[in-house]
Amino acid sequence: MAHDTATAPVHIAVDRGHAALPNAPIKIRARDVNVFYGEKQALFDVSLDVPENSVTALIGPSGCGKSTFLRSINRMNDTVAGCKVTGRIELDGEDVNDRSIDPVVLRARVGMVFQKPNPFPKTIFENVAYGPRIHGIASGKAELEAIVESSLKRAGLWTEVADRLHQPGTGLSGGQQQRLVIARAIAVSPEVILMDEPCSALDPIATARIEELIDELRNQYCIVIVTHSMAQAARVSQKTAFFHLGKLVEAGPTGEIFTNPRDSRTQDYITGRFG
Amino acid sequence: MLTWIALTALLLFSLATYMAGRRRAVAVTAGKPAQLHSLPGYYGSYAALWAGVPAALLILLFAMFGGRLEAGLLRVDPPAAVQELTAPQQDVFYDDARAIARGGTPSETIYDGALKTALEDKAAKSQQISSLIQYGSIGLGAILALAGVFIAYPRISPQFRARNKVEGWVAGLFVVCSVTAILTTAGIIASLVWESWRFFQAVPVHEFLLGTEWNPQIAMRADQFAGAGAFGAVPLFVGTFLIMLIAMMVAAPIGLFSAIYLSEYASPWTRSVVKPLLEILAGVPTVVYGFFAALTVGPLFRSFFNWIGAQLAGGSFDGLAQYLMQVQNQMALVAGAVMGIMLIPFVSSLSDDIINAVPQSLRDGSLAMGATRSETVKKVVLPAALPGIMAALLLAVSRAVGETMIVTMAAGLQARMTLNPLDTVTTVTVQIVTLLTGDQEFDSPKTLSAFGLGLTLFAVTLMLNIVALRIVRKYREQYD
Structure with missing residues (x-):
């Protein structure tokens, strides 16, 4: 097999954690999801299963609808004027678009990490305490402090910030800010964490740190990550879904997608022929 | 020709x-x-x-x-x-x-x-x-x-190299234009300082800034000299402060809340209608607000307080009742309230810009945590916008302090040391107007005191503006 250097690292990394996948229960089940921005249709009949306690990567060229799909899972598309979602997206069997579902409650269960680190202009402590405070999770100061500490520890940031919890979160480096935002997301104990290109604004070392973190978090959470880097998808995910022009082209175990794609478009994309 | x-x-x-x-x-x-x-x-x-x-x-x-x-x-x-x-x-x-x-x-x-x-x-x-x-x-x-x-x-x-030469001429033109503006400002300041200096030779600075009696003499004859102690500007400062305070109590909450509504809650359509309407309000000449205050709001407030006085008369608050029944058209409350209305679009437009400058990613971050829209506004957007909002309010204060027309028409002319909003008070700007209108001799302390007042006003508004602009700049750096 003749590989160019761009695809070589993909094959080295695909095996990690892969065995966990086949029998995992389904956490999110999307069926025939269509998303419209005004007149323009951004997603066409997407059906995808996202397994529990694993990382699912959404890949595809820019504008393919992968971020749109991600944002419809926690109904962040509600904040976009003129956006309409049809079809079913089930979280533990419940339709998230059902009238009985409060998006506020849904978003407490489905955390999200954005492309650009967006810490609030507050202290590090207040950033992490934000979610527990608004949801009334902690019953006292001590418990709140415990939650902040454990969240920062799980996000791998505790040792770096323990002595400056009361300094502004915006003063951290880009990679630290992104881990702070992840700590903020897990402080409310979500079941799912959505990540929208979490490393695209970071340098390679910070990226590696975040990828390690994603791999650790996989044991407790169901993670869906949108990424432009196929190497990243191969490194961190157990399941990969390839989107193209608003359609889900192919989804399956990451190893299979990268070594033996069924669709020629997937093949072309992962070998770098377009995208 | x-x-x-x-x-x-x-x-x-x-x-x-x-x-x-x-x-x-x-x-x-x-x-x-x-x-x-x-x-x-x-x-x-x-x-x-x-x-x-x-x-x-x-x-x-x-x-x-x-x-x-x-x-x-x-x-x-x-x-x-x-x-x-x-x-x-x-x-x-x-x-x-x-x-x-x-x-x-x-x-x-x-x-x-x-x-x-x-x-x-x-x-x-x-x-x-x-x-x-x-x-x-x-x-x-x-x-x-x-x-x-x-x-x-x-x-x-x-x-x-003809282009470089021609561009040199054009650059020269720009320099001349900007220097003109700067020189004019410098000239205004110089004349203010010069005339004030002449005034402060006749009336000591401490007497002017700390004296509590304001009663400038009319220089009818050349040999007449204004009596000492009549140039204490404190009552004017108090009057200005009182009216500014009332105006800000009206303008700050209404302006700020309408800005929050416009930037966080209004649909794009509402926003596109309401924002221009508010800005029309900003284009109303202040003299029109003056009419409104003197001819509409003043009589309305007076009859309201007179009526309350009449209801209370004879009861245990008879003193208060008697006072309320004598309230006049001109009072600090009227001038302050109408000035507050004038400042609403100013505050709301500035605050709206500032709230809009808070990055959408912060709102998304908060909403994605499961915060409601109101929690997002209260806990993320407003704290982030607070320095800018403070600056907008300071700019509004500086406008309120310098505003002339409304107070001239609605606040009265009597210099009183009072914080009672139902009293007639007078402000620094009103006194400048009354001191300088009509035929005046420009060497009597009475007329010159206008420059002393002008300089004080200028110093205060300049300081407010500098502080406000500094805050705005500091705030801008944070998100660029």
Whole structure:
């Protein structure tokens, strides 16, 4: 097999954690999801299963609808004027678009990490305490402090910030800010964490740190990550879904997608022929 | 008239020079204009600038200062009869000579004998000198224009960097414009400081800033001097502060809340309708707000308080009732409330811009945590926008302190040390207006005190603006 250097690292990394996948229960089940921005249709009949306690990567060229799909899972598309979602997206069997579902409650269960680190202009402590405070999770100061500490520890940031919890979160480096935002997301104990290109604004070392973190978090959470880097998808995910022009082209175990794609478009994309 | 004709001719000459310069630039390259350093038009402009600008400046200078030059020249070699006159009489004599020369009306002074001859002689001379100056300036202008052409024209060659030169002229123009604005401001400050200094020679600074009685004397006679202790500006400061406070109590919450509504809750359609409407409110002239305060709000408030007084009369609050029944149309509350309404669009428009500048990613971050929209506004958006909002409020305060028309019409003129919003009070700006309107002598402390007040006001608003702009700048850096 003749590989160019761009695809070589993909094959080295695909095996990690892969065995966990086949029998995992389904956490999110999307069926025939269509998303419209005004007149323009951004997603066409997407059906995808996202397994529990694993990382699912959404890949595809820019504008393919992968971020749109991600944002419809926690109904962040509600904040976009003129956006309409049809079809079913089930979280533990419940339709998230059902009238009985409060998006506020849904978003407490489905955390999200954005492309650009967006810490609030507050202290590090207040950033992490934000979610527990608004949801009334902690019953006292001590418990709140415990939650902040454990969240920062799980996000791998505790040792770096323990002595400056009361300094502004915006003063951290880009990679630290992104881990702070992840700590903020897990402080409310979500079941799912959505990540929208979490490393695209970071340098390679910070990226590696975040990828390690994603791999650790996989044991407790169901993670869906949108990424432009196929190497990243191969490194961190157990399941990969390839989107193209608003359609889900192919989804399956990451190893299979990268070594033996069924669709020629997937093949072309992962070998770098377009995208 | 002649000057205008000359300037028009100069403009036409410059245009012709432009065409000629352009053509020459093309000609010197033998039909390959690409060899030129600059586009041909720049060579034309270069020649036209040399031809037009120095000559035009010269003609304008003479048009502006020619009269003075003539007046000066007229006094050279005075006749013996005139030399015998006193200095003011001489001034009148020369003014009359010039008036006769221009066909105007001279003063009613009667000249006879040698003076009469001298007057006619000087009138004729005045005419001569002024036409000499006029024709001379035009002739000099023509020479300058031609000289300009002779300087610029031979320089046109492919290596000559005409664009850089023309851009230098344009840059010079920009410098002149900006320096004009700065110099004017400096001049205003200098005159304020100078006149205030004269005032503070008559009234000590501490008396002005700390005195509690404001009662400037009217200088009816030259020997009358304003009594000491009448120039204590504290009642004015208190009045200004009271009205500003009332205005901000109206404008800050309403303006801020409407800004929050517009930027966080309103649909794009509502926003596109409401925002321009609010900005129309900002375009209403303050004198119209003044009418509104004096003729509508004032009587309304008075009858309201009179009515309350009538209800309470005879009861246990009889003192209060008696007071309320005597409330007048003019009171701090009316002026403050209407000024607050005037400031609403100012506050809301500025705060709206500031709230909009808070990055959407922060709102997304908060909403994605499961925060409601109101939690997001309260806990993320407003704290992030707070420095900017503070700055907007400070700018509004500075406008309230400097506002004149509404308070002149609705607050009253009596300088009182009171924080009672139902009293008539007076403000710094109102006093400046009343001190300076009408015929005034500009050397009495009464009139000069207006400059003292003006300087104080200027210092306060300047400080408020500097602080506000600093906050805004600091805040902007945070998110760029």
